[in-house]
Amino acid sequence: MAMKNSSSQSNSSNRSRSAPTHPVVTLEMVARMAGVSPSTVSRILNGTAVVSAIKKAAVEAAIAQLGFVPNPVARGLAGGRTFSIGVITQAIDSPFYGMALSGIEHELDRVGYSALYVSGEWNAKEEAKCIDVLRSRRVDGIIVLTGRLTDKALKDCAKTMPLVVTGRTLKAPGLYSLNFDNFEGGRLATQHLIDLGHRRIVFINGVVHHADASERLRGYRAALESAGLAYDPDLVVPGDFREAGGLNAVNQLLDRQITFSAIFAANDQMAFGAALGLYRHGLRVPDDVSLVGFDDLPVSMYALPPLTSVHESADELGGLAAHSMLQILDGETPTGQVPAPFLMVRESSKRLVR
Amino acid sequence: MAMKNSSSQSNSSNRSRSAPTHPVVTLEMVARMAGVSPSTVSRILNGTAVVSAIKKAAVEAAIAQLGFVPNPVARGLAGGRTFSIGVITQAIDSPFYGMALSGIEHELDRVGYSALYVSGEWNAKEEAKCIDVLRSRRVDGIIVLTGRLTDKALKDCAKTMPLVVTGRTLKAPGLYSLNFDNFEGGRLATQHLIDLGHRRIVFINGVVHHADASERLRGYRAALESAGLAYDPDLVVPGDFREAGGLNAVNQLLDRQITFSAIFAANDQMAFGAALGLYRHGLRVPDDVSLVGFDDLPVSMYALPPLTSVHESADELGGLAAHSMLQILDGETPTGQVPAPFLMVRESSKRLVR
DNA sequence: CTGAAAGCGCTTACAG
DNA sequence: CTGAAAGCGCTTACAG
Numbered sequence: 001m002a003m004k005n006s007s008s009q010s011n012s013s014n015r016s017r018s019a020p021t022h023p024v025v026t027l028e029m030v031a032r033m034a035g036v037s038p039s040t041v042s043r044i045l046n047g048t049a050v051v052s053a054i055k056k057a058a059v060e061a062a063i064a065q066l067g068f069v070p071n072p073v074a075r076g077l078a079g080g081r082t083f084s085i086g087v088i089t090q091a092i093d094s095p096f097y098g099m100a101l102s103g104i105e106h107e108l109d110r111v112g113y114s115a116l117y118v119s120g121e122w123n124a125k126e127e128a129k130c131i132d133v134l135r136s137r138r139v140d141g142i143i144v145l146t147g148r149l150t151d152k153a154l155k156d157c158a159k160t161m162p163l164v165v166t167g168r169t170l171k172a173p174g175l176y177s178l179n180f181d182n183f184e185g186g187r188l189a190t191q192h193l194i195d196l197g198h199r200r201i202v203f204i205n206g207v208v209h210h211a212d213a214s215e216r217l218r219g220y221r222a223a224l225e226s227a228g229l230a231y232d233p234d235l236v237v238p239g240d241f242r243e244a245g246g247l248n249a250v251n252q253l254l255d256r257q258i259t260f261s262a263i264f265a266a267n268d269q270m271a272f273g274a275a276l277g278l279y280r281h282g283l284r285v286p287d288d289v290s291l292v293g294f295d296d297l298p299v300s301m302y303a304l305p306p307l308t309s310v311h312e313s314a315d316e317l318g319g320l321a322a323h324s325m326l327q328i329l330d331g332e333t334p335t336g337q338v339p340a341p342f343l344m345v346r347e348s349s350k351r352l353v354r
Numbered sequence: 355m356a357m358k359n360s361s362s363q364s365n366s367s368n369r370s371r372s373a374p375t376h377p378v379v380t381l382e383m384v385a386r387m388a389g390v391s392p393s394t395v396s397r398i399l400n401g402t403a404v405v406s407a408i409k410k411a412a413v414e415a416a417i418a419q420l421g422f423v424p425n426p427v428a429r430g431l432a433g434g435r436t437f438s439i440g441v442i443t444q445a446i447d448s449p450f451y452g453m454a455l456s457g458i459e460h461e462l463d464r465v466g467y468s469a470l471y472v473s474g475e476w477n478a479k480e481e482a483k484c485i486d487v488l489r490s491r492r493v494d495g496i497i498v499l500t501g502r503l504t505d506k507a508l509k510d511c512a513k514t515m516p517l518v519v520t521g522r523t524l525k526a527p528g529l530y531s532l533n534f535d536n537f538e539g540g541r542l543a544t545q546h547l548i549d550l551g552h553r554r555i556v557f558i559n560g561v562v563h564h565a566d567a568s569e570r571l572r573g574y575r576a577a578l579e580s581a582g583l584a585y586d587p588d589l590v591v592p593g594d595f596r597e598a599g600g601l602n603a604v605n606q607l608l609d610r611q612i613t614f615s616a617i618f619a620a621n622d623q624m625a626f627g628a629a630l631g632l633y634r635h636g637l638r639v640p641d642d643v644s645l646v647g648f649d650d651l652p653v654s655m656y657a658l659p660p661l662t663s664v665h666e667s668a669d670e671l672g673g674l675a676a677h678s679m680l681q682i683l684d685g686e687t688p689t690g691q692v693p694a695p696f697l698m699v700r701e702s703s704k705r706l707v708r
Numbered sequence: 709c710t711g712a713a714a715g716c717g718c719t720t721a722c723a724g
Numbered sequence: 725c726t727g728a729a730a731g732c733g734c735t736t737a738c739a740g
Contacts, residue, residue, distance in 0.1 A: 024733095026732095026733060026734085027733065027734060028733075028734090036710080036711090037710065037711045037712075038711090038733090038734080038735090039710070039711060039712080039735080039736080040709090040710060040711080041734095042734070042735055042736085043709095043710085043735090043736095045734095046735080048735085048736085049709075049710085050709070051709070051710085052709060052710090055709085055710085069486075069490045070490075070733085070734075071431075071490070071492065071732090071733055071734070072490065072491055072492070073427055073430040073431050073436060073491075073492050073732090073733080073734090074431050074716090074732070074733035074734040074735090075733080075734055075735075076427040076430075076716090076734090077425075077427050077428050077431050077715095077716045077717065077718085077732085077733080077734070077735090078715075078716055078733070078734040078735040078736080079716085079734070079735045079736080080716080080735085081735095082427060091456065092446075092452060092455050092456050092459060093449070093452035093453045093455065093456040093669075094452070095447070095449060095452070098446060098447035098448070098449070098452045099447045101446050101447065102445065102446050102447040102473070105446060105471075105472075105473060114470060114472075114487070114491060115471070116468060116470065117459075117469075117471060118459075118468075119456070119459060132423075133468070136423045136424075136425070136426065137426055137427075137468060138425065138426070138427045243652070243653060243656045247656070269653075272653060272656045273656055275656070275658060276655075276656045276658065276660070279658055279659075298597070299597060299623075299626060299653070301630075302597045302601070302626045302627055302629070302630045303658075304629060304630065304633055304657075304658045305633075306630070315447075378717095380716095380717060380718085381717065381718060382717075382718090390726080390727090391726065391727045391728075392717090392718080392719090392727090393719080393720080393726070393727060393728080394725090394726060394727080395718095396718070396719055396720085397719090397720095397725095397726085399718095400719080402719085402720085403725075403726085404725070405725070405726080406725060406726090409725085409726085424717085424718075425716090425717055425718070427716090427717080427718090428716070428717035428718040428719090428732090429717080429718055429719075430718090430732090431716085431717080431718070431719090431731095431732045431733065431734085432717070432718040432719040432720080432731075432732055433718070433719045433720080433732085434719090434732080435719095
């Protein structure tokens with residue numbers, strides 16, 4: 001009778017790769033089998049109109065029997081919707097963004113959407129290119145994970161397609177922003193160190209002009225201020241959100257003979273680098289120097305010693321971003337909020353003894 | 355004169371999200387401007403036929419002036435090529451696979467291809483679903499990063515679309531495999547520990563039936579054997595390629611009072627977990643226990659102490675996989691080979707003193 | 709509630 | 725070397 005797909009290996013000499021000879025079921029075949037018009041099948045598929053129960057049942061039976069899967073490419077051309085969402089990340093291999101992507105993927109997967117990830121490589125110019133690429137791919141919307149595009153660029157983009165952006169607070173038509181409270185996180189981390197008796201607290205900065213980084217720095221300064229501690233520019237060193245940046249920062253500090261008893265790194269990766277720098281100089285965490293990170297990566301609880309860090313749930317953030325996008329696409333107004341930051345205290349921070 | 359795209363913010367009341375009102379340039383407009391037929395523009399775009407220099411110049415001028423970008427969705431429908439490659443990864447947020455994805459992205463980006471990443475979640479069933487999703491998305495080919503699909507399933511899939519698979523050696527039409535020498539890597543790591551005088555060497559396994567893991571185990575056994583050391587099943591403990599697995603493994607070992615002086619973990623993430631387990635029990639790396647990992651993740655040089663590990667360049671592997679796919683799509687036969695493994699000796703392994 | 713028809717933006721035999 | 729025409733597989737006004 002009916003041949004099964006994969007076992008119907010004909011011995012025809014199809015060497016050509018340009019014409020995939022896979023048995024493909026089209027909507028038209030479904031229509032014919034169900035005895036209705038293609039329009040009706042399409043409407044049932046999209047829930048676009050009320051269809052009589054009899055026809056609906058017939059169509060659904062045909063779909064099941066034929067194993068029909070609508071072709072998203074054709075849907076994209078005809079209907080203008082590709083059921084795909086573009087995601088602009090800074091680097092696909094970053095542990096933090098990797099988790100966010102994972103959260104997005106899971107959320108999108110449930111409703112048959114696909115994600116298109118492109119990496120902005122930490123600079124606005126690349127990010128702008130990403131938008132062009134995604135636009136040309138006709139994605140239905142774009143999720144921008146932080147990044148350094150200007151608010152204006154984002155707003156302009158939102159005029160032509162739905163946007164969800166994380167890492168900043170922005171109001172504009174067609175745009176929903178999801179902001180993690182980086183300021184509060186920075187404040188919490190610093191306050192924790194102050195509470196432990198530290199006075200000379202280093203801040204290792206993130207990528208310059210990256211909103212996340214500057215907000216964390218603001219939090220650091222606010223905590224110092226409210227404790228009546230003077231802000232010392234010598235204690236704030238540049239970083240890059242990567243391990244190497246943390247290592248460099250510590251080397252620099254030690255070279256310049258700056259004294260300090262604690263370090264707050266703007267992310268965990270830099271904290272790891274800083275830890276190595278201290279280790280190389282024979283300084284122990286937390287006995288000689290307390291160390292606090294930001295992000296609370298899954299791996300941070302396996303650091304030696306386990307790292308105290310501001311918890312930020314990247315996969316939850318990603319899921320929320322994806323969910324918000326889906327809501328916008330459904331004509332709803334997203335209302336989701338990012339959970340508040342909290343400090344995960346582990347063993348890398350300790351009361352200052354002198 | 356000509357208005358610039360982004361500044362032409364008309365004040366029309368376009369609230370509807372279903373009809374993106376972005377000024378879109380079509381091939382037909384290019385054709386009209388250049389005074390040729392759409393067919394000719396298409397041919398120039400695809401290098402599909404020889405076209406007179408004059409027309410070519412005219413078309414190229416029109417493309418530049420209009421800022422035309424071909425619509426991949428339409429190309430996909432009409433030509434059967436979507437200029438996108440599916441990538442099946444185990445988990446998009448895994449550090450190792452993240453690097454591979456990054457390598458793929460960079461390679462594909464250079465030629466205007468996009469990648470569609472889907473996560474197999476470490477099981478064959480999910481991976482099979484991934485193939486379905488990618489097929490329905492009409493990708494031009496699929497890159498399978500390791501995974502647990504059977505050779506047969508892979509070969510069947512290759513009958514309908516080009517496949518590049520890593521993590522195994524397989525020959526079939528339409529399929530190219532890129533295998534990292536996991537056996538040799540496992541052998542190198544174990545031999546290193548043997549050379550340092552270790553006799554009781556633990557092996558922390560990866561995901562069961564995962565080819566990478568079993569090959570590394572084979573290497574471990576081969577090294578023992580060639581050194582005349584007996585294989586002790588007590589020393590081989592299950593793992594999962596994640597930090598938690600390494601931690602569990604060490605806890606288990608210590609609970610069962612198994613004696614050992616060295617650990618070879620089937621990947622770096624498990625080595626981190628193992629390190630924490632040892633730390634919790636007051637055992638020091640490398641003074642009490644030597645530790646060797648596998649993958650040599652970028653972060654491993656920042657572990658405390660920096661981790662000795664078998665170097666495997668995931669981004670290079672990804673780039674190679676993408677390049678091979680592109681070659682297949684161009685009708686060429688890929689010949690790229692994965693670089694041989696080597697051991698990156700750092701500070702977590704040390705001569706056994708007794 | 710449902711069809712026939714046009715069209716989305718390209719590519720590709722088919723004819724010159 | 726180049727055009728006119730058909731078609732890829734859907735969706736969506738437009739008419740009943």
